[in-house]
Amino acid sequence: MSDTADGMDPAVKQTSAELATGVDTDTILQTEGLTKRFGGLTAIDDVDFGVEAGELRCLIGPNGAGKSTLLNLVTGALSPSEGEVYFEGHEITGLDPHERIRHGLSIKFQVPSVYEDLTVRENVRLPIQRLAAGSERDERMADALSASGLSAKADVTASALSHGEQQQLEIGMAASLDPDLLLLDEPVAGLSVDERTEIADRITQLNAERDIAFVVIEHDTDFVAEIADHITVLHQGETFREGSIEEIEADPEVQRIYLGGETDA
Amino acid sequence: MAIGLDLLVQFFPNFASIVLAATGLAIIFGIMGVINLAHGEFIMVGAFSTSLAYNGGIPFLPIDALPGLSRLIGAMLFAALVTALFGLLVERTIISGAVPNWISERTLGRPVVTPLYDRLLDSMVATWGLSLIMVQTFRNVFGNSLSGVPIPFGELSYGNSSIGLYQVLLAGVAAFVLIALYLVFVRTDYGMRARATIQNESMAQSLGVNTERTYMATFALGSGLAGLTGALYTPLLSIEPGLGSVFLVDAFVAVVVGGSSVVVGTLLSGGLLGIVDTLFSNVYGTFAGRIALLIVAIVLIRFIPQGLSSLVERLRERRLEVD
Numbered sequence: 001m002s003d004t005a006d007g008m009d010p011a012v013k014q015t016s017a018e019l020a021t022g023v024d025t026d027t028i029l030q031t032e033g034l035t036k037r038f039g040g041l042t043a044i045d046d047v048d049f050g051v052e053a054g055e056l057r058c059l060i061g062p063n064g065a066g067k068s069t070l071l072n073l074v075t076g077a078l079s080p081s082e083g084e085v086y087f088e089g090h091e092i093t094g095l096d097p098h099e100r101i102r103h104g105l106s107i108k109f110q111v112p113s114v115y116e117d118l119t120v121r122e123n124v125r126l127p128i129q130r131l132a133a134g135s136e137r138d139e140r141m142a143d144a145l146s147a148s149g150l151s152a153k154a155d156v157t158a159s160a161l162s163h164g165e166q167q168q169l170e171i172g173m174a175a176s177l178d179p180d181l182l183l184l185d186e187p188v189a190g191l192s193v194d195e196r197t198e199i200a201d202r203i204t205q206l207n208a209e210r211d212i213a214f215v216v217i218e219h220d221t222d223f224v225a226e227i228a229d230h231i232t233v234l235h236q237g238e239t240f241r242e243g244s245i246e247e248i249e250a251d252p253e254v255q256r257i258y259l260g261g262e263t264d265a
Numbered sequence: 266m267a268i269g270l271d272l273l274v275q276f277f278p279n280f281a282s283i284v285l286a287a288t289g290l291a292i293i294f295g296i297m298g299v300i301n302l303a304h305g306e307f308i309m310v311g312a313f314s315t316s317l318a319y320n321g322g323i324p325f326l327p328i329d330a331l332p333g334l335s336r337l338i339g340a341m342l343f344a345a346l347v348t349a350l351f352g353l354l355v356e357r358t359i360i361s362g363a364v365p366n367w368i369s370e371r372t373l374g375r376p377v378v379t380p381l382y383d384r385l386l387d388s389m390v391a392t393w394g395l396s397l398i399m400v401q402t403f404r405n406v407f408g409n410s411l412s413g414v415p416i417p418f419g420e421l422s423y424g425n426s427s428i429g430l431y432q433v434l435l436a437g438v439a440a441f442v443l444i445a446l447y448l449v450f451v452r453t454d455y456g457m458r459a460r461a462t463i464q465n466e467s468m469a470q471s472l473g474v475n476t477e478r479t480y481m482a483t484f485a486l487g488s489g490l491a492g493l494t495g496a497l498y499t500p501l502l503s504i505e506p507g508l509g510s511v512f513l514v515d516a517f518v519a520v521v522v523g524g525s526s527v528v529v530g531t532l533l534s535g536g537l538l539g540i541v542d543t544l545f546s547n548v549y550g551t552f553a554g555r556i557a558l559l560i561v562a563i564v565l566i567r568f569i570p571q572g573l574s575s576l577v578e579r580l581r582e583r584r585l586e587v588d
Contacts, residue, residue, distance in 0.1 A: 077467060077470075096470070096475075096477075097470040098470045098471075098474055098475045101470070101471060101472065101473040102473055107471045109467075109468065109471070113465055113471075115461055115464050115465065115468070118460065118464075125457060126458070126461050126469070127472040129457060130454075130474075174471075174472075177472065177473060
């Protein structure tokens with residue numbers, strides 16, 4: 001892996017978009033030497049992963065590459081064996097998950113994790129109640145319902161929603177925290193083409209209108225091509241490639257790891 | 266007619282006793298997955314605190330100087346607060362292990378205690394140990410009994426019988442506690458956080474909920490309710506270190522029969538078990554009442570293992586499907 005992009009100094013690491021435009025953007029998320037070992041298995045190996053403000057990044061890689069582990073290390077669901085995580089200039093490595101969320105990070109898990117026993121309105125209330133009270137809370141809840149496209153189903157129990165609607169609700173809940181960076185773990189897995197388009201529109205809209213940066217783990221290359229500014233390929237716990245969708249698609253080494261030329265981690 | 270009235274009046278104290286004994290245990294079990302076998306001893310803390318406060322046993326706290334009923338109410342509220350704070354101490358040291366872990370991380374560089382949340386059997390063993398320590402400590406410190414507290418309000422006469430008005434009023438307090446808990450869990454921000462934490466803790470954290478603080482508040486609330494129960498029953502009991510065990514059996518049976526929903530489950534099990542206890546105690550005597558209570562509980566657990574509140578849940582789902 002001598003040609004990996006993470007060999008660069010994080011301070012000078014730039015996205016291809018930056019290189020093209022020369023615009024200096026701020027790094028909001030940076031991991032340094034991040035390593036996670038489970039017994040004898042190294043799931044994440046010395047990863048330096050940076051995300052710029054307002055960027056829409058996709059994280060891809062074969063099964064077992066360490067994508068979800070990396071996200072869980074960033075959100076604090078897992079503690080790293082070594083290395084640090086910085087968010088907006090502050091080290092957040094030792095913080096609890098809920099403290100990281102309060103710094104402006106937000107996550108949507110791989111499995112839809114809405115509260116099925118609560119109504120859609122109550123689901124939306126949970127992230128907002130800490131941030132606002134009274135009429136401001138009502139307004140923000142109405143905005144979140146509308147952004148999720150679920151205003152008409154506000155009083156329905158979340159268990160009665162379709163899989164796609166649950167995914168939309170969860171993205172709406174995560175976005176209602178007013179994050180600077182939203183991490184999405186396979187948001188369109190198991191969805192129909194229409195539902196996928198709906199989610200893609202939702203992501204690009206939130207990115208454009210509210211300047212939320214995204215890191216999206218996804219296997220669906222069409223979906224990745226539709227939304228991503230920039231792609232990071234993980235393989236065997238290491239950063240394998242970084243680049244635009246065209247660069248990644250044209251890279252024979254990336255095709256080789258996806259077709260099983262090497263043993264997966 | 267007279268028998269019907271008699272049974273109805275007798276039902277109130279039985280209902281109150283089961284509901285008040287069970288709510289604190291149900292909250293801690295339902296939200297934290299912790300079975301607190303020291304629940305009876307938390308009730309004992311409430312009763313002892315009430316007795317001490319009422320009889321002037323607490324230095325620098327002149328509750329015993331308050332006039333009339335305010336002396337008793339002041340002592341009871343003080344007892345509930347003391348038990349809630351005691352619960353908080355137990356949660357930080359034994360249940361969550363936060364205090365021993367804070368020390369071990371600074372001395373050994375790693376945590377040594379895994380929290381007891383959602384570890385039913387482990388939590389039973391730990392809290393059973395705590396209950397033994399508490400009973401013996403109270404016996405050593407306070408002796409075998411403390412002075413009691415007079416029963417307020419006098420007698421209520423009906424037909425040829427009479428019952429303490431205070432015992433009937435306790436049913437009103439039990440109903441008030443259930444309504445208040447319903448409002449807390451449905452209307453307040455804490456209630457939302459607690460319900461979210463029960464269903465999916467990591468999701469709650471990812472939405473910014475400090476689940477550790479939610480657990481602390483929940484254990485303090487459950488403990489405070491146990492303390493309130495002890496306080497309310499101080500006028501009716503002899504204040505001795507073993508008094509908690511009487512409540513624990515009723516509370517345990519009511520929680521198991523009621524199921525996971527704190528308010529609905531406790532209301533239904535308190536109602537049903539109260540009726541069974543009243544009927545059999547009146548007709549065949551107290552011992553038969555206890556036996557009947559346990560038989561009904563066994564039969565219900567056999568046929569509705571998820572508890573009575575699951576029946577309500579099923580009915581609600583069926584209605585949603587029809588809609």
